[in-house]
Amino acid sequence: MAPLVYVALLMMPVYWLVAMSFKTNAEISGGLTLYPHSVSLANYALIFTDPDWYMGYVNAVVYVLINVVISVSVALPAAYAFSRHDFFGHRALFFGLLMFRMMAPAILLAPFVQIFSDLGLIDTHLAVAIAHCFFNVPLAIWILEGFISAIPREMDESARIDGHGLGSFMGRILVPQIAPGIAVAAFFCFMFSWIEFMLANALTTIDAKPIAGIMTRAAGVMTGDMALLSAASVLGLLPGLILIIFVRKYLATGFSMGRVI
Amino acid sequence: MSDRLTIIALLLPALLVIMVSGLVPAGFVAFYSLHDTFAGNSFVWVGPQWYLSVLSSSEFWWALARSLAFSALVLLIEVPLGIYIALRLPESGPLATVLMVLLAVPLLAPQIVVGYLFKVLTTPGIGLLHAIFSGAGIGYDMNNPVVVWATLLLMDAWHWTSLVVLLCYAGLRAIPQAYYQAARIDGAGRWAIFRHIQLPRLRLVLLIAVLLRLMDSFMIYAEAYVVTRGGPGVTTTFLSHELIQTATIQFDLGEGGAMSILYLLIVVGISWLFFTLIVPRRERVA
Numbered sequence: 001m002a003p004l005v006y007v008a009l010l011m012m013p014v015y016w017l018v019a020m021s022f023k024t025n026a027e028i029s030g031g032l033t034l035y036p037h038s039v040s041l042a043n044y045a046l047i048f049t050d051p052d053w054y055m056g057y058v059n060a061v062v063y064v065l066i067n068v069v070i071s072v073s074v075a076l077p078a079a080y081a082f083s084r085h086d087f088f089g090h091r092a093l094f095f096g097l098l099m100f101r102m103m104a105p106a107i108l109l110a111p112f113v114q115i116f117s118d119l120g121l122i123d124t125h126l127a128v129a130i131a132h133c134f135f136n137v138p139l140a141i142w143i144l145e146g147f148i149s150a151i152p153r154e155m156d157e158s159a160r161i162d163g164h165g166l167g168s169f170m171g172r173i174l175v176p177q178i179a180p181g182i183a184v185a186a187f188f189c190f191m192f193s194w195i196e197f198m199l200a201n202a203l204t205t206i207d208a209k210p211i212a213g214i215m216t217r218a219a220g221v222m223t224g225d226m227a228l229l230s231a232a233s234v235l236g237l238l239p240g241l242i243l244i245i246f247v248r249k250y251l252a253t254g255f256s257m258g259r260v261i
Numbered sequence: 262m263s264d265r266l267t268i269i270a271l272l273l274p275a276l277l278v279i280m281v282s283g284l285v286p287a288g289f290v291a292f293y294s295l296h297d298t299f300a301g302n303s304f305v306w307v308g309p310q311w312y313l314s315v316l317s318s319s320e321f322w323w324a325l326a327r328s329l330a331f332s333a334l335v336l337l338i339e340v341p342l343g344i345y346i347a348l349r350l351p352e353s354g355p356l357a358t359v360l361m362v363l364l365a366v367p368l369l370a371p372q373i374v375v376g377y378l379f380k381v382l383t384t385p386g387i388g389l390l391h392a393i394f395s396g397a398g399i400g401y402d403m404n405n406p407v408v409v410w411a412t413l414l415l416m417d418a419w420h421w422t423s424l425v426v427l428l429c430y431a432g433l434r435a436i437p438q439a440y441y442q443a444a445r446i447d448g449a450g451r452w453a454i455f456r457h458i459q460l461p462r463l464r465l466v467l468l469i470a471v472l473l474r475l476m477d478s479f480m481i482y483a484e485a486y487v488v489t490r491g492g493p494g495v496t497t498t499f500l501s502h503e504l505i506q507t508a509t510i511q512f513d514l515g516e517g518g519a520m521s522i523l524y525l526l527i528v529v530g531i532s533w534l535f536f537t538l539i540v541p542r543r544e545r546v547a
Binding site: 001002003004006007010011012013014016017020028029031032060070071073074075077078080081085087093097099100101102103104105106107108109110111112113114115130131132133134137138141142166190191194195196197198202211212215216226229230233236237239240241243244245248249251252253254255 | 264265267268271272274275276277279281282283284285286287289290293345346349350351353357358360361362363364365366367368370371373374377378379381382386387388389392419423427428430431432433435469476477479480482501504508509514517518521524528529532
């Protein structure tokens with residue numbers, strides 16, 4: 001019972017947002033209505049026909065996907081090294097990396113603006129994707145290390161006897177074995193990059209501006225067109241929902257965290 | 262290829278990316294914190310001057326206190342609630358899938374959307390929260406610091422409790438059924454099972470949940486700013502607001518840098534504390 005009540009409460013604000021997105025501004029400001037009395041599609045129509053709006057979603061999805069690919073592909077070999085090799089400074093380095101996850105966007109904002117301006121990368125998807133690596137790479141290493149450590153070392157040895165080099169072992173044996181771990185790491189990287197606002201907004205101006213930046217600029221989250229902002233918000237939930245539906249099987253069976261448990 | 266070369270080759274891509282996206286900008290911040298700047302391009306060494314000025318500023322200490330209090334309340338609310346919901350969720354079946362999908366929806370809501378949503382919900386005449394509390398005769402006064410704090414905590418719990426649920430649910434599914442059978446034979450009650458079987462097995466997922474929630478709530482920015490703009494007064498001005506105000510609006514890079522380094526020392530210290538408390542020495546990962 002408790003989870004049903006909890007999930008119902010969780011969905012109430014979402015319902016409110018969806019309802020507002022189908023209302024007109026006149027209805028919103030004309031007093032509280034529990035559902036849209038005259039369903040208006042004007043807000044959605046505007047977003048889907050105006051490139052200033054819909055490109056915001058495209059831009060965000062592009063830099064998030066670049067970030068997920070970079071984060072997971074550099075984290076995988078590093079996680080393997082941490083899992084299998086007991087080298088000097090192993091623990092210190094692992095926690096040193098985790099310390100970068102503790103830095104907040106607010107801390108790195110000023111240097112990022114300066115560095116990416118010097119490199120001529122301001123307003124590119126790549127700039128945001130690289131900036132988001134400081135929190136996603138350590139997290140991806142942490143998650144993947146758990147999954148790799150859950151696989152017995154004997155597998156590495158039998159692969160070596162079968163003539164696999166390190167590269168072919170990782171590509172042909174390790175990656176299929178830890179596919180759920182890669183899905184979990186990718187899910188978390190997508191999530192933290194997708195929701196981040198400060199860096200994504202500050203490092204972009206027009207060509208790579210994410211939808212969140214457009215919402216604060218074009219309409220003004222504080223005072224603007226509420227029906228339009230609600231529709232933009234609902235659409236802002238959609239890419240996440242699509243991702244969740246993709247990983248729903250992993251979610252429902254317990255989003256395994258590898259060795260950690 | 263020797264072992265050492267292999268290790269270096271495996272670590273190198275991650276280290277290079279972290280260098281570009283973490284170490285170099287952090288180095289800039291440390292540099293700013295020890296220099297004064299004129300027009301942003303010539304820097305003069307000033308030693309610990311900025312640190313002293315930050316440490317003697319009451320705004321910094323108050324913002325720090327508010328951020329610590331906010332993070333503490335976030336953890337006190339979200340961790341027990343998350344564990345409780347995870348314990349009560351069905352173990353499998355279509356209902357479990359539906360509930361998990363819905364639980365995950367807030368996690369992927371962009372910060373600006375979350376802020377906007379709770380701004381709307383508390384707006385008189387428009388928002389559901391305002392309507393419910395006013396209807397009940399309690400009122401919903403966003404000029405009252407207690408109400409504003411409750412709103413921000415509610416918002417954060419809405420957004421992030423699901424993360425705790427997700428991780429704990431995963432931890433619970435990984436406990437072998439044999440443990441429960443053994444407990445049943447011993448006649449263990451629900452609380453004994455939780456205390457002696459489930460909670461110990463959840464320790465490491467809880468570590469991830471607690472650290473992630475601590476790191477992110479301590480530097481909450483966009484969501485809280487959209488709802489409250491730091492007010493009423495400065496009652497919801499957190500460390501990140503203070504920092505952004507100093508570093509990018511007043512363009513006081515030195516003071517902002519010193520504040521950042523101090524912040525980092527604090528969050529690393531607290532994380533280390535949680536780490537040693539939650540994980541017994543022999544089980545430490547890595």
